Amino acid sequence: MTGTPTTRLTSGRTPIAVANWKMAMTLEESRAFAQNFEKEMGSLIGQLQVILCAPITAMSTLAEALKDIPMVDPGAQNSSAFPDPEHSGEISARLLADAGCVWCMVGHWEMKVRMNKADDELNRELHAVFDNGLRPIILVGESKTDKGTPSNDLVDRMEAMLDGITADEITRALMVYEPEWAIGADEPAPPQYIAERATFMRHWLIERFGNDAVQPIPIIYGGAVFPENAEWLLTTPDIDGLGAGRKSRDPKEFAKIVRTVARAYGLE
Secondary structure, X not given: OOOOOOOOOOOXXXXXXXXXXOOOOOHHHHHHHHHHHHHHHHHHOOOOEEEEXXXXXXXXXXXXXXXXXXXXXXXXXXXXXOOOOOOOOOOOHHHHHHOOOOXXXXXXXXXXXXXXXXXHHHHHHHHHHHHOOOEEEEEEOOOHHHOOOOOHHHHHHHHHHOOOOOHHHHOOOEEEEOOHHHOOOOOOOOHHHHHHHHHXXXXXXXXXXXXXXXXXXXXXXXXXXXXOOHHHHOOOOOOOEEEEOHHHXXXXXXXXXXXXXXXXXXXX
């Protein structure tokens, strides 16, 4: 799948690429990735935002490895909705920030399905992320049963997750459209389908928070993103970058995706 990416020089939004390493990457692998990724990106380092969502065990190590690499930040894949320390097995946003984390994913489908996190718990988690100075990566997408239907499922999720969030807070967020049915799949959603959902999300956010707060917020796509289809996915101007999972653990493969995002913005 190929295509010609649309140059987004007039959007005013920062292009973004997100890696979700899931339950992979040891301390040494994380250090090596940071070094090799910087080499692979060369002069593009510092020209677009890159976020590496690592397992909790690697957070401090990764933060140290990235401290001198501009606009490449460590992120977490999850945090606790509980502000107090009396919860075994949980990791609070406060502890993530202390470990050097900058961004934190909120609302990944695997958290909802496998960890049974309801939207009200994700809302509390989002508030905790903001309260502790982290920047949230807010993931929204329809379920498998709602594939191809109108965007009501997106409205329900955004209303529940963003309850009580202010316009000042939402300006610090990154929005991700990631449908459940594309996670771990062989094929992503097609660009026109992504465009419709991303445009719907932005219009809904503008109605809720106002144009000035929402226009600078990037909306990216995630779900079955590979180097081979990244250019095709970016043929729509309605998304501001890509998020990758399986292909984000190899610095060469992830750099190919990031370079494709850069080209869509005329940076390469």
